[in-house]
Amino acid sequence: MGTSGASRYNQDEVSDMPELPEVETVRRTLNELIVGKTIQHVQVRLPRIIQKPDDTVLFEELLAGRTFQEIDRRGKFLRMVLDGIILVSHLRMEGRYGLYEQAEPVEPHTHVIFRFTDGSELRYRDVRQFGTMHLFAPGEEWTSPPLNKLGLEPLVDSFTLEAFRAVLGHRSSKMKPLLLNQAYVTGLGNIYVDEALYSACIHPERTPDSLTKQEWQTLHQAVVSTLSDAVRQGGSSIKSYVNGQGEMGMFQQQLQAYGRGGEPCKRCGEVITKTVLAGRGTHYCKQCQRMKRARKRVPVRSKQV
DNA sequence: AGGGCACCTCGGGCGC
C-alpha cells in the first residue's frame, strides 16, 4: 500500500472507508474548519443524497442563513448542529467533506455544496453516491431514523462489559454479523470487526453461546482498544484517506488481519485466511482464532485437534 | 431471522 495508492487528493479533504475512527477524525477536523461559519447558499447537485426532507429545494432553503455551531458524532453518523436545525450525515463507503475556496474548480462527484458568507465552501464528494443527509428540527433527530435505530456507542463509559453481553449474549447469529449490526453496537465496520476478533482470538463464525466469560471480557476490551487506537492514529487509510491537516491516517499500518489474506499471521506465522462471511470479505487466523462449539459438555472421545 | 441482493463507480486483473 504505502504511498503508491494515494493518487491525488485535496489537502482539506476528509475520509475513506469510514468506520467510527474515520468519522471521528472527520468530526474533529470539521469542528476546526467550519464551526462559526454561516451558510449563504446550499446547492444540491445529486438529489438522492438528501433523504429528508423529500424536497431538495426545501433542504437548501432550510439551511440558508444558518451557522454551524458544533459537529457531533453518533456511531458512523455525523450530527451537525446549526442554529435551529440539525444536519445528520452518513458517509457510507466513500463520502468525504472538503473545505474549498469558491474560485476552486468543482471536482468530479461533488454532490452538495455549502457556500459560506466568507467565500469558502464546504463540499461533499461521494464517488459511489451512497452517502445520506437528513435534516431535523433540534431534538427530533434522536427519535427518528436513522439515529433512533442505533445501538451501544462503544467509546463512552456506558459501554461496559455487562452492557455488551446483555445486548449480544443471547443472540444466535455468528459473531461477525452481530458485531457489524449497528442496532447492537454502533461504529464497527468490516475492517475493525476483523481486527477486534483477531485481537481477541475469536473465530468470526463463533456464536455468542460459545464464548467463555474470559472471551467476552477480552472481546469487549478488543473492541474498545481497536477503535480507540485507530482514533488516536487518525483512522485507517486503505486508499487515500487524508484528514483536514493533510496527513494520511496511519492506522492501516497496524492492521493485523484485514487485507492480509495469504500473508503470515503476526502472532503465529499461520497464513491468514480470507473468506466471505455475511457477504463481506473476512480475514482471520485459523490457528489463533479456533472454531469452538457451544459450551455444553464435551464428549469424552472428542479430543480432536 | 438471517441471507442475499441492490445501490453505485472505479480500478485492478485477466484474457484476447
Next chain:
DNA sequence: TGCGCCCGAGGTGCCC
C-alpha cells in the same frame, strides 16, 4: 503490449 471487459470493494436497506 494494449485494450476492453468483468468483478470485487463495502454500509445499509429492503425483500424474501
